[in-house]
Amino acid sequence: MTTYAVETRSLTKRYGARTVVDGLDLRLPTGVVAGFIGPNGSGKSTTLRMLLGLVRPTSGEGTVLGEPVTHPERYLSRVGALIEAPAFYPGLSGEANLRVLAALAGNDPKRVGQVLDRVGLGKRGSDAYKRYSLGMKQRLGIAAALLGEPELLMLDEPTNGLDPAGIREMRDLMRALAGEGMTVFVSSHLLGELEQVCDHLVVIEAGHEVYQGPTAQLLDGSDELVLAPEHTDDLTVLAGLLRSRGLDPATRQGRLHLPASVDGADAAELNRAAADAGVTLTELHVVRASLEAQYGTLMTSGACS
Amino acid sequence: MTRVLTSELIKLRRPGVLLGAGAVLPLLSVVATLAVVLTATETPPTNGPGTTLGELSQAGGLTAGFTATAAILGLLVFALFGSAFGSEHTSGTLRSMLTREPRRLRLLGGKWLALALFTASSLLLALVASALTALALAPSQSVGSGEWFSGAGLSAAAGDYRNAVLSALLYGTLGAVVATLARSGIIAVGAGVAWLGPAEHLLADAVPGGDRWFPGLLFEAAAQGGTAATSLSRSLLIGGLLAMVAAAVASVTFVRRDVST
Numbered sequence: 001m002t003t004y005a006v007e008t009r010s011l012t013k014r015y016g017a018r019t020v021v022d023g024l025d026l027r028l029p030t031g032v033v034a035g036f037i038g039p040n041g042s043g044k045s046t047t048l049r050m051l052l053g054l055v056r057p058t059s060g061e062g063t064v065l066g067e068p069v070t071h072p073e074r075y076l077s078r079v080g081a082l083i084e085a086p087a088f089y090p091g092l093s094g095e096a097n098l099r100v101l102a103a104l105a106g107n108d109p110k111r112v113g114q115v116l117d118r119v120g121l122g123k124r125g126s127d128a129y130k131r132y133s134l135g136m137k138q139r140l141g142i143a144a145a146l147l148g149e150p151e152l153l154m155l156d157e158p159t160n161g162l163d164p165a166g167i168r169e170m171r172d173l174m175r176a177l178a179g180e181g182m183t184v185f186v187s188s189h190l191l192g193e194l195e196q197v198c199d200h201l202v203v204i205e206a207g208h209e210v211y212q213g214p215t216a217q218l219l220d221g222s223d224e225l226v227l228a229p230e231h232t233d234d235l236t237v238l239a240g241l242l243r244s245r246g247l248d249p250a251t252r253q254g255r256l257h258l259p260a261s262v263d264g265a266d267a268a269e270l271n272r273a274a275a276d277a278g279v280t281l282t283e284l285h286v287v288r289a290s291l292e293a294q295y296g297t298l299m300t301s302g303a304c305s
Numbered sequence: 306m307t308r309v310l311t312s313e314l315i316k317l318r319r320p321g322v323l324l325g326a327g328a329v330l331p332l333l334s335v336v337a338t339l340a341v342v343l344t345a346t347e348t349p350p351t352n353g354p355g356t357t358l359g360e361l362s363q364a365g366g367l368t369a370g371f372t373a374t375a376a377i378l379g380l381l382v383f384a385l386f387g388s389a390f391g392s393e394h395t396s397g398t399l400r401s402m403l404t405r406e407p408r409r410l411r412l413l414g415g416k417w418l419a420l421a422l423f424t425a426s427s428l429l430l431a432l433v434a435s436a437l438t439a440l441a442l443a444p445s446q447s448v449g450s451g452e453w454f455s456g457a458g459l460s461a462a463a464g465d466y467r468n469a470v471l472s473a474l475l476y477g478t479l480g481a482v483v484a485t486l487a488r489s490g491i492i493a494v495g496a497g498v499a500w501l502g503p504a505e506h507l508l509a510d511a512v513p514g515g516d517r518w519f520p521g522l523l524f525e526a527a528a529q530g531g532t533a534a535t536s537l538s539r540s541l542l543i544g545g546l547l548a549m550v551a552a553a554v555a556s557v558t559f560v561r562r563d564v565s566t
Binding site for chain 1: 308309311312315316318319320321322396397402403404406407561563
């Protein structure tokens with residue numbers, strides 16, 4: 001039986017006549033790195049805030065680590081969170097800022113040094129927060145979220161302000177945390193990054209769930225075999241050849257696209273057949289489905305529905 | 306509550322806070338003591354307020370300068386509380402706090418208690434600084450200080466300190482209330498100081514009985530140990546009730562409010 005770190009039923013938040021989150025049924029398996037995707041204003045931050053007890057749901061219910069969201073005091077000690085931009089006291093050092101939060105949460109003060117080291121701020125902990133770069137502030141926010149050795153980590157746009165190396169480190173950190181058994185729920189617009197690190201995805205639009213499930217399942221069956229003839233005049237001949245073999249190619253930008261259920265032997269056969277028909281191929285390769293492309297498809301179908 | 310208190314005390318160790326409220330209160334007290342002792346006259350002044358050398362030589366003379374600044378110190382404490390409570394909203398640190406301590410009343414209580422301890426400590430420093438200044442000036446102004454350390458003198462000093470602390474905490478509570486409702490320290494300090502300072506004094510002349518009901522004037526009367534318009538006990542009772550009702554309204558609002566910034 002699957003256990004869920006986060007589970008909601010018909011979770012809804014309205015501000016007056018505006019519905020921000022609309023009947024969301026989340027099921028986040030324990031131990032996954034889950035990506036939370038959606039356009040700006042789709043309700044991601046509000047959902048995270050409801051799970052953290054910052055915003056009161058208008059209706060619906062849910063549990064976090066088995067405890068009801070109406071009683072955040074029962075589970076927040078086991079949850080780490082970074083919501084939107086990190087917020088600290090500018091006049092205090094990074095280390096003192098973490099001591100403030102550690103004292104408030106009742107965490108072991110020794111954790112302060114450990115989490116600073118973990119995010120690469122060990123040597124800059126005594127610097128005033130106001131002197132930190134954007135990336136350092138973001139790292140301190142992550143360090144603060146890790147203070148209590150959480151079972152569940154919720155991160156809202158954690159790569160904001162990070163340079164490419166920092167983004168890579170963040171990805172590695174999330175993988176490492178998941179390896180330690182932590183459930184990570186991360187929202188981001190960097191779909192390429194999420195694709196690499198997330199084994200579970202939740203996609204929402206306008207407060208509605210659009211997709212929820214394993215990343216592999218969303219991308220499965222979406223790879224394509226691409227064929228491009230040397231001369232564009234040969235596209236019709238090539239398309240006819242493929243149709244005669246029961247395939248249904250789509251023409252896009254001078255290339256023919258087929259679902260990549262065609263295996264390597266079939267591809268070789270297609271190459272030979274094209275050559276026999278006098279068509280020379282300049283391209284014959286598989287294009288792996290990307291989360292970005294699938295997300296675009298989901299959003300388009302979501303907008304149309 | 307202990308965790309909140311410890312956390313808040315770490316924040317109060319910021320240089321800006323220590324040098325601001327922690328140093329300004331004693332400094333103002335010293336300046337006021339200088340003014341009170343150096344301008345004291347043999348006979349009561351014919352126009353305007355003033356203190357005589359005879360009054361200064363009495364039991365409560367040691368803390369006369371401190372008492373004279375109590376209302377101004379109260380306004381500063383209002384600003385301290387307003388800024389401390391309001392900035393958590395505007396800087397976004399409130400959400401970090403609430404994800405560590407979601408019991409919101411406990412958070413408010415712990416923060417208030419930490420600021421109250423800081424205020425009481427700062428006022429004690431102010432009292433000591435004022436007393437040392439008065440002691441240093443007394444011989445040159447021919448002010449007798451024999452009564453200052455008598456039982457009555459020490460009792461008067463303790464009473465002045467108690468009144469200053471109670472008054473400051475009423476000011477501070479109101480500052481916390483306004484900042485919590487406005488979700489902004491700047492708005493709280495601007496509006497609050499304008500109302501409690503000049504506005505109430507001007508309105509008190511126009512509104513009959515205003516000096517017996519306006520919160521700022523009640524808090525000020527408490528700091529001075531009572532005035533002609535209202536006694537110490539009345540100012541503490543009515544002022545305390547006003548502050549408690551305001552605090553209850555702000556607490557309920559804070560507990561029920563969504564934190565979306």
